[in-house]
Amino acid sequence: MVITPDAKILIIEDDSAIRTALQAFFSMVSVRVNWAENGQEALDFLSATDRLPNLILVDGRLPDMHGLELIQRLRNTYALPHTSIYLFSADTYSNNLETLGVDGFIPKPFDADNLISLAEKYA
Numbered sequence: 001m002v003i004t005p006d007a008k009i010l011i012i013e014d015d016s017a018i019r020t021a022l023q024a025f026f027s028m029v030s031v032r033v034n035w036a037e038n039g040q041e042a043l044d045f046l047s048a049t050d051r052l053p054n055l056i057l058v059d060g061r062l063p064d065m066h067g068l069e070l071i072q073r074l075r076n077t078y079a080l081p082h083t084s085i086y087l088f089s090a091d092t093y094s095n096n097l098e099t100l101g102v103d104g105f106i107p108k109p110f111d112a113d114n115l116i117s118l119a120e121k122y123a
Contacts, residue, residue, distance in 0.1 A: 007032040008123045010053040012042045012070065014063050022057075025115055031123040038062050039070040046074070052083050055122035057106070060089025068100055075101040084122065 013019050014037050026033050036042035039062050060067040067087050074085060087097060088106040097105055106114055
């Protein structure tokens with residue numbers, strides 16, 4: 001886990017290659033991020049911080065739980081009135097993700113323009 005006190009984004013991703021690519025991308029656009037490798041690490045981080053992120057990006061497939069399960073746990077555990085949660089995945093979803101607490105969906109592979117828009121909106 002990476003902890004940057006003034007980070008605006010929390011990314012939860014277990015694949016080190018994807019984490020490295022996202023870290024390089026966000027550093028190029030001057031956005032500070034925190035990282036967690038699994039759902040429990042993200043929950044532990046959020047319970048220990050007094051500064052919630054503006055944006056949480058959750059991988060759909062984590063080693064300890066599904067991304068949608070983590071999002072539901074985040075919504076049920078924390079008051080996140082100023083935090084948006086996006087799911088990113090190579091899987092497609094036919095159901096309405098908003099009913100599951102998801103504010104947006106980012107398909108893998110990532111589109112740089114989508115990531116830039118998120119960085120500008122939430123950083």
